[in-house]
Amino acid sequence: MTRLDPIARRALGRTLSRLATASVAESVSQDPGPAPMPFETARIGFTGAPGAGKSTLISRLAKRRLAVCRERGGVAVIGIDPTSPLSGGSILGDRIRMDNVANESDLYIRSLSSRASHDGLTDNIADLLNAVESYGFREILLETVGVGQAEHAVRHAVDTLVMVLQPNAGDAIQAMKSGILELADIYVINKADLTGAARTAAEVRGIVQHHRGEGKWLPPVIKVARDRPEDITALDNAVSDHLDWSSRWRDSAEILRLRRRYHVQSLIARRVLEVLSDRPELLEEVSVRDSYLRTVQALTKDRHLLSETRENPPDGKK
Numbered sequence: 001m002t003r004l005d006p007i008a009r010r011a012l013g014r015t016l017s018r019l020a021t022a023s024v025a026e027s028v029s030q031d032p033g034p035a036p037m038p039f040e041t042a043r044i045g046f047t048g049a050p051g052a053g054k055s056t057l058i059s060r061l062a063k064r065r066l067a068v069c070r071e072r073g074g075v076a077v078i079g080i081d082p083t084s085p086l087s088g089g090s091i092l093g094d095r096i097r098m099d100n101v102a103n104e105s106d107l108y109i110r111s112l113s114s115r116a117s118h119d120g121l122t123d124n125i126a127d128l129l130n131a132v133e134s135y136g137f138r139e140i141l142l143e144t145v146g147v148g149q150a151e152h153a154v155r156h157a158v159d160t161l162v163m164v165l166q167p168n169a170g171d172a173i174q175a176m177k178s179g180i181l182e183l184a185d186i187y188v189i190n191k192a193d194l195t196g197a198a199r200t201a202a203e204v205r206g207i208v209q210h211h212r213g214e215g216k217w218l219p220p221v222i223k224v225a226r227d228r229p230e231d232i233t234a235l236d237n238a239v240s241d242h243l244d245w246s247s248r249w250r251d252s253a254e255i256l257r258l259r260r261r262y263h264v265q266s267l268i269a270r271r272v273l274e275v276l277s278d279r280p281e282l283l284e285e286v287s288v289r290d291s292y293l294r295t296v297q298a299l300t301k302d303r304h305l306l307s308e309t310r311e312n313p314p315d316g317k318k
């Protein structure tokens, strides 16, 4: 069975649907085991405000990346929708509108609503990316909506993070100034056909330069307009440059350690939410201290997870 035959596509589709709505116990029991070394699959994340033009950008870039990756595993494009806590549905509908690449045979496109991401925290991203990676794609392009915390969750899940800003993105620039958004490897000032793009690019460049450090990657700031192919070439080159730089200078063991740390952290955070909503009595009529202790106790007596662990002890012994 090859990676992208219809059977494999369906199998991956089912796995992703399951993982997107999985409980923590289900996520843990579906863990495929030790992650492959970083850089075998390049993970490229795109984050930015709703409507910043991420999908349009990714669909154009995917075509370029595919030209290089076709013989080496192909490209997967994954979009993660924050789910509205009120409607239970996606806020803006399918985030990936990619008609220009939809019929490419070595491209896998999937948009997912992440049940756990109602506050923008796409906290099962690690599970989803690991599953996609296990199919041997050369590159994964991941679209997430940047709503505060989401950038942090994505930062540690990908190798290269592209922040997509629009001209006159005042809020985002304020956030960058205060250090909140200083996470990206590449900044795109998208919709550069609109007025204000040059000024926004200069502002972002100023902030990025200000934080440049010896031996560090200096994030490029690239203006991209929909109707200018040369802009996508510049972005394509910047992504390749950053991946090269990372594979040369970043320690892959350290990357894996960080990835695992955030993965475990997000599983525990999700489990706390599950326990608190399943057992409201933990919070009733006691001090915060007692609620805290009761919750920690409930977690340590987490029978479901403990029985999982007994079946698959961490040291491999039965």
Ligand SMILES: Nc1nc2c(ncn2[C@@H]2O[C@H](COP(=O)(O)OP(=O)(O)OP(=O)(O)O)[C@@H](O)[C@H]2O)c(=O)[nH]1
Pocket (backbone or CB within 6 Å): 048, 049, 050, 051, 052, 053, 054, 055, 056, 057, 092, 094, 095, 096, 097, 145, 190, 191, 192, 193, 194, 224, 225, 226, 227
């Ligand atoms: N003027 C202009 N509009 C653009 C450009 N790129 C995208 N758009 C428009 O911006 C709107 C949003 O584009 P999308 O690509 O769906 O943006 P997105 O960031 O993926 O949006 P969400 O997934 O809903 O957060 C659409 O109406 C696009 O046609 C561009 O380069 N210039």
Ligand SMILES: [Mg+2]
Pocket (backbone or CB within 6 Å): 054, 055, 056, 094, 095, 096, 097, 143
């Ligand atoms: Mg989109």
